[in-house]
Amino acid sequence: MRVIFEKSTPGRRGVGFPPSDVPAHAVLPPECLRATRAELPEVSELEAVRHFTRLSQRNFSVDTNFYPLGSCTMKYNPKFCEVVARLEGFSQLHPLLPQLRRGGMLTQGALGVLYETARLLCEITGMAQFTMQPLAGAHGELTGAMIIAAYHRQQGKRKTRVIIPDSAHGTNPASAAIAGYEVVVAPTGDRGVLDAQTVEELLSDEVAALMLTCPNTLGLFNSQIREIADLIHGVDGLMYYDGANLNALLGRARPGDMGFDVVHLNLHKTFGAPHGGGGPGAGPVGVVERLAPFLPTSVVEKRSDGTYSLQYDRKDSIGYVAPFYGSFGVIVRAYAYLLLLGGDCLKSVSGNAVLNANYVLARLKDHYEVAFDRRCMHEFVLSASRQARMGVKALDVAKGLLDRGIHPPTVYFPQTVPEALMIEPTETESKETLDAFVAAMIEIARLAEQDPDALHEAPTQTPVGRLDEVAAARNQDTSYTPPAPPVEQ
Ligand SMILES: *Cc1c(COP(=O)(O)O)cnc(C)c1O
Numbered sequence: 001m002r003v004i005f006e007k008s009t010p011g012r013r014g015v016g017f018p019p020s021d022v023p024a025h026a027v028l029p030p031e032c033l034r035a036t037r038a039e040l041p042e043v044s045e046l047e048a049v050r051h052f053t054r055l056s057q058r059n060f061s062v063d064t065n066f067y068p069l070g071s072c073t074m075k076y077n078p079k080f081c082e083v084v085a086r087l088e089g090f091s092q093l094h095p096l097l098p099q100l101r102r103g104g105m106l107t108q109g110a111l112g113v114l115y116e117t118a119r120l121l122c123e124i125t126g127m128a129q130f131t132m133q134p135l136a137g138a139h140g141e142l143t144g145a146m147i148i149a150a151y152h153r154q155q156g157k158r159k160t161r162v163i164i165p166d167s168a169h170g171t172n173p174a175s176a177a178i179a180g181y182e183v184v185v186a187p188t189g190d191r192g193v194l195d196a197q198t199v200e201e202l203l204s205d206e207v208a209a210l211m212l213t214c215p216n217t218l219g220l221f222n223s224q225i226r227e228i229a230d231l232i233h234g235v236d237g238l239m240y241y242d243g244a245n246l247n248a249l250l251g252r253a254r255p256g257d258m259g260f261d262v263v264h265l266n267l268h269k270t271f272g273a274p275h276g277g278g279g280p281g282a283g284p285v286g287v288v289e290r291l292a293p294f295l296p297t298s299v300v301e302k303r304s305d306g307t308y309s310l311q312y313d314r315k316d317s318i319g320y321v322a323p324f325y326g327s328f329g330v331i332v333r334a335y336a337y338l339l340l341l342g343g344d345c346l347k348s349v350s351g352n353a354v355l356n357a358n359y360v361l362a363r364l365k366d367h368y369e370v371a372f373d374r375r376c377m378h379e380f381v382l383s384a385s386r387q388a389r390m391g392v393k394a395l396d397v398a399k400g401l402l403d404r405g406i407h408p409p410t411v412y413f414p415q416t417v418p419e420a421l422m423i424e425p426t427e428t429e430s431k432e433t434l435d436a437f438v439a440a441m442i443e444i445a446r447l448a449e450q451d452p453d454a455l456h457e458a459p460t461q462t463p464v465g466r467l468d469e470v471a472a473a474r475n476q477d478t479s480y481t482p483p484a485p486p487v488e489q
Pocket of ligand 1: 136213245
């Protein structure tokens with residue numbers, strides 16, 4: 001369908017403009033048309049190329065530098081996945097094309113990709129069914145929380161609370177609250193992980209679910225996970241697995257086998273799609289069999305003749321959470337990634353992610369305090385509190401890394417660790433890169449002792465330099481008013 005945006009000029013009308021094949025409903029009404037031509041920049045191809053090349057060079061990215069940003073899994077994603085996503089049959093598809101078409105079957109391949117990716121994710125997580133629709137991890141959490149609410153509503157149970165550990169990713173309490181739950185924060189204290197006794201103390205009939213990241217954001221695996229699941233199930237609650245970051249478990253352990261009922265995954269972290277800068281993500285949600293009726297519409301089904309169709313007629317569904325088929329381009333990349341690697345290589349993803357993290361931890365633990373000195377999973381948390389006593393805070397360490405061409409780790413999170421530096425090297429980095437990072441961190445630790453002021457000025461090598469955080473905090477732009485929250489139904 002072509003839409004005519006510009007008011008046709010008399011001269012043009014004479015030569016068939018708007019073109020006669022444009023259906024009447026596709027021609028915009030006169031009040032929506034411009035009276036004058038838009039003033040668009042007129043540049044040559046060379047100028048356009050230079051502009052975009054320059055922009056790309058200003059970008060700090062995984063393609064150019066090491067990016068140990070804890071909990072974000074900023075790993076390198078194979079360019080193969082990009083090539084597959086750009087295939088014309090995928091990239092030029094319109095979501096309104098018919099599902100079946102004599103001869104062409106234009107969207108059957110795309111529906112097949114959705115179906116097959118969901119099937120592979122079921123295998124990886126031990127879930128019975130997946131929806132591919134949620135557009136990000138946080139969106140997956142909200143979808144999962146809505147599914148849990150719909151399930152308990154159908155059971156006639158009044159459940160108002162969701163238990164979330166204090167070390168959880170910030171989106172967890174936000175999603176539970178938006179879904180209408182009261183968030184009960186479970187302290188993890190100096191153990192770093194949630195224990196069964198704490199869960200037992202917080203347990204009541206009102207508990208709808210426990211949301212858990214395992215391994216958690218400290219990179220620690222929860223060895224009491226089965227006991228905790230039994231406690232939650234004992235009050236008819238459900239276990240929610242935040243699998244935004246599955247790098248530590250891939251091919252080795254499945255949330256479904258640990259007693260989880262709902263899982264979301266971030267395809268843009270673990271499964272071959274790049275992320276950052278607010279780009280598209282995908283947060284598919286998997287559920288156990290008894291929750292499948294509540295999955296959002298539509299669901300891709302495979303019929304006995306081998307064709308795929310979208311199923312909308314689902315009376316218990318929580319309804320639409322996203323238009324059309326979710327972030328289709330991200331899902332295609334994930335599918336390509338899964339097929340490219342296969343079962344054995346997926347296992348080496350988790351193997352190398354955990355090995356790399358432990359290698360860096362072992363080499364840095366004499367130079368920085370370690371929040372929890374034990375074997376870590378795919379990430380770990382250091383504390384710059386030793387450096388802070390000399391006037392060099394976690395923020396200064398982060399700025400110092402920028403001068404050494406390295407993206408800073410996640411800082412000041414989780415809040416349970418003072419001066420936290422959360423480091424996730426990911427599986428895609430070489431030993432040489434990890435050694436260079438270790439050397440930079442050790443050099444910064446030495447500077448903190450010998451010349452702390454040097455780090456207060458950092459970064460000096462970046463185009464902008466140190467931002468004035470005091471001015472940013474004092475002169476806030478208060479003109480923005482957020483939109484009013486939706487009215488309760
Ligand atoms: C990144 C992340 C999320 C949120 O995912 P988005 O796609 O950014 O919404 C949730 N939980 C954990 C543990 C994460 O690392």
